Amino acid sequence: MQVLIKVVLSVVIILLATAVGKKLPSTAGLIGVMPLTGALVLVWVYLESSGDPRTMQQFTKGALWGILPSILFFVVAFFCFRKNLPLPAVLVSSFGAWLGAAIVHQWLLR
Numbered sequence: 560m561q562v563l564i565k566v567v568l569s570v571v572i573i574l575l576a577t578a579v580g581k582k583l584p585s586t587a588g589l590i591g592v593m594p595l596t597g598a599l600v601l602v603w604v605y606l607e608s609s610g611d612p613r614t615m616q617q618f619t620k621g622a623l624w625g626i627l628p629s630i631l632f633f634v635v636a637f638f639c640f641r642k643n644l645p646l647p648a649v650l651v652s653s654f655g656a657w658l659g660a661a662i663v664h665q666w667l668l669r
Contacts, residue, residue: 569596569599572590572596573596573600573603576591576596576600576604577603577604577607580608580614580618581607581608584604584614584617584618585624585665585668586621586665587600587604587618587621588618588620588623589622589624589628589661589664589665591621592622592625592626592629597622600618601618601622604618621664621668624668625661627660627664628656628661628664631656631657631660632653632654632656632657633653634656635649635652635653635657636652636653
């Protein structure tokens with residue numbers, strides 16, 4: 560059952576990122592740096608854009624700078640776990656930090 564959940568979640572993330580990548584490659588780059596999706600999203604965006612160099616450059620730029628919000632996610636999680644917070648609180652805090660950083664990410668890449 561866990562494998563099925565992982566597969567379904569991965570497929571949803573990949574489909575979301577590739578759909579976003581058609582109009583907002585840098586946002587797709589941000590989504591693409593999520594664990595285990597970066598390479599798959601890179602391939603799909605490449606195929607759907609027919610390897611368009613501009614789209615691929617925007618995607619990789621978004622992915623490169625999107626690493627920072629992802630790092631922040633894990634930094635917040637680390638400190639929350641050090642404070643022995645329960646997993647739901649860790650996830651809410653970490654995703655909140657990631658979302659705030661992702662908003663700044665998108666604002667800076669305009």
